Amino acid sequence: LASLSELQVGHFPSLQELNAAKNCIDLLHIPSFLFKLHVLDLRANCITKINKEDLDNLRDANTSNLSLILSHNSINSIDAGAFRFVTLQLLHLRGCFSHEDIMKASLNAISGLRVQKLLIGQYRNSPTNVHFQENLLEGLCGLEVEELTITGLYIRSTNTFFDCMENITSLRFIHTNLYQFSHESIASNMQKFELKNSAIVKTPFYIISELKHLKELRVTNNKRLTNIDYSLQTLDKLEFLDLSNNNIMMQSCCDESIPGKSLKHLNFSYNSYIGLRSYFLNMPHLLSLDLSHSKVDSVGQFPIFMTLYNLNYLDLSYTSCHFVIHCSFCGLFNLVDLRVPHTTFAPDILASVFQNLSSLRLLDMESCGLESLPNEMFGHLKRLQVLNLSKNKLMELPASVLLSLFALQHLNIRSNNIQGLSNDTIQVLSKSLEKVDLSGNPYDCSCTQEQFLTWVRELSIKNPNFSSHLECKTPEHLQGSLLRDVNLKCSWTLIYITMLLSVVIVVLLLLVYHFYLKNSFLYLCFCHRGYKKSATEKTYDAFVIHSSLDEEWVREELLPELEGGDPSFQLCVHYRNFEAGKLILENIFYNGICCSRNALVLLSPNFMESKWCSFEFRLALFWRFLEDECGIILILLEPIREDQLKHMYVLKKYLSSKTYLKWDKNDKEKEVFWKRLRKALTQSRKVDVPL
Known part of the structure; x- marks a missing residue:
């Protein structure tokens, strides 16, 4: 094809895309019948020069939706003003462009062009390299361009790179090195910045931090990038931060270096190590958090997500987290999508670890090592629509686990150890599910699974793909057969006799070993009781939750009265009893709340302004709710304004339903105060239960 005029496509009025790549077209003349195109691909043709008259018919045409692709054409020159008044x-x-001089002249020649997106640069396998020189991009000053993408340039030290980018709102660098940029002041309205597949060792945050209007920042696929040593706190409008597919090792995320005031999306996936030490206290608007395929700490050991009330997407896939506390996902009331493949859960928390995720729509637990599912595991997930339990070690799928999943549509239990499904489970699966994946399990095709096999055959008639990967594992003569092709003739009389004989044998064995089993059982119960008793011993009578600004009252009033009086009470206060070198949350949770019979909450205006006080109070409430081991005693040191209470709804509700103590400097009132407080602490000594 030598010319676009040769094409007879005028009778295709709805044509939107034309691929004319790798032809012999040497002139950029676009006939009027192609003006309605959305994409015109002319890459790898023979266009070496763009003449002004070639584009005359575009100047008055409405081509604002047209994407013109001229890549891999060896353009040597462009007439000045060739693209003037053209809109793309x-x-x-x-x-x-084979040389930087040709690129510079061509960019100056297309002055007057109005274009949404402009892409310039070289391919990685290009035989020629284009090196950046001063004022190489000065032609951008004559263009109206919003998004600029630069690829494959060799950029050396420069002070003029951003001179003509004041009105550009999006800038992308791909396979381009920015490390040698000078520290220059940038006046820019840029809202998006991307740095991808670069050889940088350090991100030029000294440049990025100058982009005061930046809303979206992507620094991805830079395998030599290992750390973030520059604060982005000046980017207070940043909403989207993607640092995925690097080799970042971040010891403490995300307090000092990451701006959280406006941040809505944070992606740290595919990095080396992300240390979560600040508990996201300053990210109230965060909607999505992706930590997948990165090594992380603290997750599952502490309730680090408690302040992320608005989060609706959380991806912890392939992080190897081990969840050991019931409150692993506490605070995520609006979470919709939770992905935890290739993580593990302590068996004793499975019944309650998801209980506050009432908004959840998708739960992915692939390869989590699950051997059984407690009946209460999904009891609070009324809105769950997609459940993935594939590649675990489940031997059965009880109907009781699925009964509360009223909205469930997709269920995946592929590649477990399930031999068949009970009649109750079949009834549940037959009600409302749109898609069920049962493939890859070692199914038993004996008469004990006759009802299951019948159900599979019936579904296979409606949907042949449903059973295409369901194969028998046992008995041996049916191994490898598809379940839908198995047609058993079962003699239930013989089966009942066999079952009866099995029951008789079991009863006889129980009688023979009666005394041995009984004595062993009593011994195990005794050992377990002793362990439970030692595990619940309390070191302190109360853990004091207070603002550091109220520490003087604690030192001068509370401690002398309670620890120096008769009877004496042992209190846990952070400045004295917390162990040095440990995480703050570990001290609060294990050394404070778990080791104390009560939590003394000292309410004051200082308390209301402290995020840590709010955090400790919520943690005590959650611990009381989950373990029933911590009484909460409220002490009102100073009056609290109504507008302060509005910001702590949980505390406001708690105050309205519980009796609290009020501190008064009057001597008579003091005496009554200490008497009531001592009585409350004395009662909790008798039995370790909440007041």
């Missing part, structure tokens, strides 16, 4: 959606000039 995209102009693709990658791999078009």
Whole structure:
């Protein structure tokens, strides 16, 4: 094809995309019958020069939706003003210029072009390299361009790179090194910045931090990037931060270096190590958090997500987290999508670990090592629509586990150890599920699974793909057969006799070993009781939750009265009893709340302004709710304004339903105060239960 005029496509009025790549077209003349195109691909043709008259018919045409792709054309020159008054959606000039002088002259020649997206630079396998020189991009000053993509340039030290980018709102660098940029002041309205597949060792945050209007920042696929040593706190409008697919090792995320005031999306996936030490206290608007395929700490050991009330997407896939506390996901009331493949859960928390995720729609637990499912595991997930339990070690799927999942549509139990499904489970699965994946399990095709096999055959008639990967494992003569092809003739009389004989044998064995089993059982019960008793011993009578600004009252009033009086009470206060070197949360949770019979909450205006006080109070409430081991005693040191209470709804509700103590400097009132407080602490000594 030597010319676009040769095409007879005028009778295709709805044509939107035309691929004319790798032809012999040497002139950029676009006939009027192609003006309605959305994409015109002319890459790898023979266009070496763009004449002004070639584009005359575009100047008055409405081509604002047209994407013109000219990559891999060896363009040597462009007439000055050739693109003046031309409007395009995209102009693709990658791999078009063999030398930086040709690129500089061509960018100056397209002055007057109005384009949404402009892409310039070289391909990685290009035989020629284009090196950046001063004022190389000065032609951008004559363009109206919103998004600029630069690829494959060799950029050396420069002070003029951003001179003509004041009105650009999106800037992308791909396979381009920015490390040698000078520290220059940038006046820019840029809202998006991307740095991808670069050889940088350190991100040029000294440049990025100058982009005060930045809302989206992507620094991805830079395998030599290992740390973030520059604060982004000046980017207070940043909403989207993607640092995925690097080799970042971050010891403490995300307090000092990451801006959280406006942040809505945070992606740290596919990095080396992300240390979560600040508990996201300053990210109230965060909607999505992706930590997948990165090594992380603290997750599952402490309730670090408690302040992320608005989070609706959390991906912890392939992080190897081990969840050991019931409150692993506490605070995530609005979470919709939770992905935890290749993590593990302590068996004793499975019944309650998801209980506060009432908004959840998708739960992915692939390869979590699950051997059984407690009946209460999904009891609070009334809105769950997609459940993935594939590649675990489940031997059965009880109907009682699924009964509360009223909205469930997709269920995946592929590649477990399930031999068949009970009649009750079959009834549940037959009600409302749109898709069920049962493949890859070692199914038993004996008469004990006759009802299950019948159900599979019936579904196979409606949907042949349903059973295409369901194969028999046992008995041996049916191994490898598809379940839908198995047609058993079962003699239930013989089966009942066999079952009866099995019951008789079991009863006889129980009688023979009666005394041995009984004595062993009593011994185990005794050992367990002793362990439970030692595990619940309390070191302190109360853990004091207070603001550091109220520490003087604690030192001068509370401690002398309670620890120096008769009887004496042992209190846990952070400045004295917390162990040095441990995480703050570990001290609060294990050394404070778990080791104390009560939590003394000292309410004051200082308390209301402290995020840590709010955090400790919520943690005590959750611990009381989950373990029933911590009484809470409220002490009102100073009056609290109503507008302060509005910001702590949980405390406001708690105050309205519980009796609290009020501190008064009057001597008579003091005496009554200490008497009531001592009585409350004395009662909790008698039995370790909440007041």
